[in-house]
Amino acid sequence: MxxxxxxxxxxxxxxxVDMDCFYVQVEQRKQPHLRGQPTxxxxxxxxxxxxxxxxxxxxxxxxxxxxxxxxxxxxxCPQIQLVQVPVARGKADLTIxxxxxxxxxxxxARKGRCExxxxxxxxxxxxxxxxxxxxxxxxxxxxSIDEEVLKSHVLGLSVNGNDEKEIVREWLTRRDADHRDKxxxxxxxxxxxxxxxxxxxxxxxxxxxxxxNKMLAKLASGMNKPAQQTIVTLASVKGLLEPxxxxxxxxxxxxxxxxLQTDLGVDTVGDLLQFSVEKLQxxxxxxxxxxxxxxxxxxxxxxxxxxxxxxxxxxxKTFPGVRALKTVAAVEKWLKELCxxxxxxxxxxxxxxxxxxxxxTLHAHAYKSTDTDSHKKFPSKSCPLRYGAGKIxxxxxxxxxxxxxxxxxxxxxxxxxxxxxxxLSVTASKIVAVPSGTCSITKxxxxxxxxxxxxxxxxxxxxxxxDNLSTSxxxxxxxxxxxxxxxxxxxxxxxxxxxxxxxxxxxxxxxANCSTSKHHEPQPRLPEKERNTNDGKRSYEQKRKAPKEKGxxxxxxxxxxxxxxSSNQEAKCLSSGVQEAFGMESESLTESQNKRRxxxxxxxxxxxxxSVVEELPPELQEEVRTWLRPQKQVKANTExxxxxxxHYFSPNKNEHTNPKKS
DNA sequence: ACGGTTTATACT
DNA sequence: TAGTATAAA
Numbered sequence: 001m002x003x004x005x006x007x008x009x010x011x012x013x014x015x016x017v018d019m020d021c022f023y024v025q026v027e028q029r030k031q032p033h034l035r036g037q038p039t040x041x042x043x044x045x046x047x048x049x050x051x052x053x054x055x056x057x058x059x060x061x062x063x064x065x066x067x068x069x070x071x072x073x074x075x076x077c078p079q080i081q082l083v084q085v086p087v088a089r090g091k092a093d094l095t096i097x098x099x100x101x102x103x104x105x106x107x108x109a110r111k112g113r114c115e116x117x118x119x120x121x122x123x124x125x126x127x128x129x130x131x132x133x134x135x136x137x138x139x140x141x142x143x144s145i146d147e148e149v150l151k152s153h154v155l156g157l158s159v160n161g162n163d164e165k166e167i168v169r170e171w172l173t174r175r176d177a178d179h180r181d182k183x184x185x186x187x188x189x190x191x192x193x194x195x196x197x198x199x200x201x202x203x204x205x206x207x208x209x210x211x212x213n214k215m216l217a218k219l220a221s222g223m224n225k226p227a228q229q230t231i232v233t234l235a236s237v238k239g240l241l242e243p244x245x246x247x248x249x250x251x252x253x254x255x256x257x258x259x260l261q262t263d264l265g266v267d268t269v270g271d272l273l274q275f276s277v278e279k280l281q282x283x284x285x286x287x288x289x290x291x292x293x294x295x296x297x298x299x300x301x302x303x304x305x306x307x308x309x310x311x312x313x314x315x316x317k318t319f320p321g322v323r324a325l326k327t328v329a330a331v332e333k334w335l336k337e338l339c340x341x342x343x344x345x346x347x348x349x350x351x352x353x354x355x356x357x358x359x360x361t362l363h364a365h366a367y368k369s370t371d372t373d374s375h376k377k378f379p380s381k382s383c384p385l386r387y388g389a390g391k392i393x394x395x396x397x398x399x400x401x402x403x404x405x406x407x408x409x410x411x412x413x414x415x416x417x418x419x420x421x422x423x424l425s426v427t428a429s430k431i432v433a434v435p436s437g438t439c440s441i442t443k444x445x446x447x448x449x450x451x452x453x454x455x456x457x458x459x460x461x462x463x464x465x466x467d468n469l470s471t472s473x474x475x476x477x478x479x480x481x482x483x484x485x486x487x488x489x490x491x492x493x494x495x496x497x498x499x500x501x502x503x504x505x506x507x508x509x510x511x512a513n514c515s516t517s518k519h520h521e522p523q524p525r526l527p528e529k530e531r532n533t534n535d536g537k538r539s540y541e542q543k544r545k546a547p548k549e550k551g552x553x554x555x556x557x558x559x560x561x562x563x564x565x566s567s568n569q570e571a572k573c574l575s576s577g578v579q580e581a582f583g584m585e586s587e588s589l590t591e592s593q594n595k596r597r598x599x600x601x602x603x604x605x606x607x608x609x610x611s612v613v614e615e616l617p618p619e620l621q622e623e624v625r626t627w628l629r630p631q632k633q634v635k636a637n638t639e640x641x642x643x644x645x646x647h648y649f650s651p652n653k654n655e656h657t658n659p660k661k662s
Numbered sequence: 663a664c665g666g667t668t669t670a671t672a673c674t
Numbered sequence: 675t676a677g678t679a680t681a682a683a
Contacts, residue, residue, distance in 0.1 A: 320663060
């Protein structure tokens with residue numbers, strides 16, 4: 001898992017931004033009366049009051065912990081407000097939190113390369129921005145520095161609590177500071193500004209760490225919460241790491257960390273320093289070994305990825321204890337729920353980000369009651385992903401049955417086999433941007449009769465739902481090369497290609513809206529009007545004026561429940577507006593759809609006449625030929641069901657046809 | 663088998 | 675590759 005990367009360019013400026021008890025903040029924005037009250041978000045289990053998945057800071061003061069059940073929390077803190085995670089299709093639905101996370105990402109992505117690390121965490125590479133700032137404004141000449149910056153925690157600076165801010169100001173503006181510390185100071189200024197922007201535009205507070213690499217930035221972001229930022233100076237690194245319990249380091253919280261403790265007696269990061277690279281490589285392999293050696297010294301070359309969107313979508317549920325699923329029928333029922341959720345999210349991703357997923361994977365946990373050794377591993381299975389809830393369900397059921405057979409072994413297939421499923425999940429991965437490219441091959445499939453006819457859709461009719469699917473699959477291949485260059489920068493403006501038109505006419509206005517929007521915003525599309533006219537404007541003014549008055553620009557100011565009373569109402573409107581905007585029709589499987597959910601369009605590769613290719617415009621010929629080349633793979637896949645063109649474009653093939661980043 | 667549900671990544 | 679394992683939030 002940990003992989004050693006050479007420290008490339010030195011003196012990068014990296015920030016890690018971490019939302020404070022994020023789910024709680026989301027709920028407090030939705031229900032402003034909860035602000036200032038001890039609150040926690042629970043996942044409704046009806047067992048002991050549900051499990052807490054986020055705890056607000058007021059409740060933490062009262063001793064409420066994340067590992068508690070709702071009932072225990074009530075005991076410790078009787079006034080606690082427990083908010084349930086929304087439920088849809090019989091399972092927890094995290095949509096509102098995902099969308100809120102995307103709001104934040106779209107703001108943080110403004111200043112530099114941005115990596116969405118989780119639903120509520122982001123890494124930023126601010127190197128260029130910091131260098132630019134330092135170049136044009138020498139820090140020592142800075143006269144006004146925002147309060148929020150002055151409240152930064154500078155590691156290694158006097159803990160003498162008296163005039164903290166003046167000391168920080170002094171540090172920030174020190175003429176003889178190391179160049180790298182000056183860059184950090186610039187980073188801190190930028191991050192403070194970004195955090196204030198996040199607060200203004202989303203009402204969420206966050207904490208941040210500013211350092212020279214991801215590892216240290218991440219470490220620092222958690223050191224002063226909530227709503228504060230921490231700078232890891234060069235000089236502080238050694239003292240910071242030395243006494244740090246080894247398990248606090250990212251990647252060492254699990255078995256590897258335990259091994260270091262029990263096998264090597266390494267309890268702190270400092271303890272690691274005594275081991276030579278060779279020794280560590282010897283013990284843990286060359287990658288992990290050098291990685292560990294670097295960790296001990298605060299060295300980490302991991303790059304900020306520049307990815308605003310998730311790489312996979314999954315939907316899953318556990319069925320603990322007696323609730324374990326014991327019949328295939330029960331499994332199918334729940335697979336249907338999971339697949340519908342997944343399909344909806346895939347559809348949304350396609351519409352708003354123009355991306356398609358290529359692989360479907362089913363995971364399960366199961367037990368056999370015959371084995372007292374209850375928990376066996378249920379094999380995960382995957383297959384090419386076909387769009388449409390019905391197809392995803394069909395494929396998932398097949399994957400499950402394949403897995404079940406393996407799980408149960410040769411036979412034991414009988415009625416009361418005595419097995420149970422305790423966890424089920426479906427995941428869509430290998431998501432690639434479908435080019436909105438100018439060189440769209442789609443029109444040849446839809447527009448040109450000859451080509452269309454020769455390709456012969458394998459089956460009779462196709463559900464409309466499926467249709468647009470194959471369209472996108474097809475297109476995705478074609479344009480892969482041209483797009484892939486900048487990585488998948490999802491929010492590229494899309495022109496109105498034939499694909500876009502097609503999709504737009506087929507889909508609801510939400511998508512139409514999105515294709516015409518020029519905003520480069522990640523996933524969920526905020527209701528722009530609402531945001532800008534209602535909320536955006538208000539907070540904008542608030543902020544503009546705030547910095548003038550002394551001490552008011554602080555982020556803490558926004559935290560006071562009383563001070564934002566005027567905004568509460570608007571906040572409420574806003575959030576319901578958000579919800580509305582995201583309410584999407586769920587694609588339910590009608591009876592008829594299920595009946596003829598035969599495969600959409602399939603083009604049997606073997607049926608494609610070479611002469612057809614020659615009739616294409618030259619620039620497309622090349623493209624198509626590359627698709628047709630790897631016949632071998634196809635054969636393998638063909639036995640079960642006809643191969644589709646989509647199958648040719650298995651993602652790995654991209655790597656050959658795509659000029660990766662040059 | 664219970665903090666549950668997601669995501670990511672490396673290894674094989 | 676697909677499948678497994680580990681880690682984190």
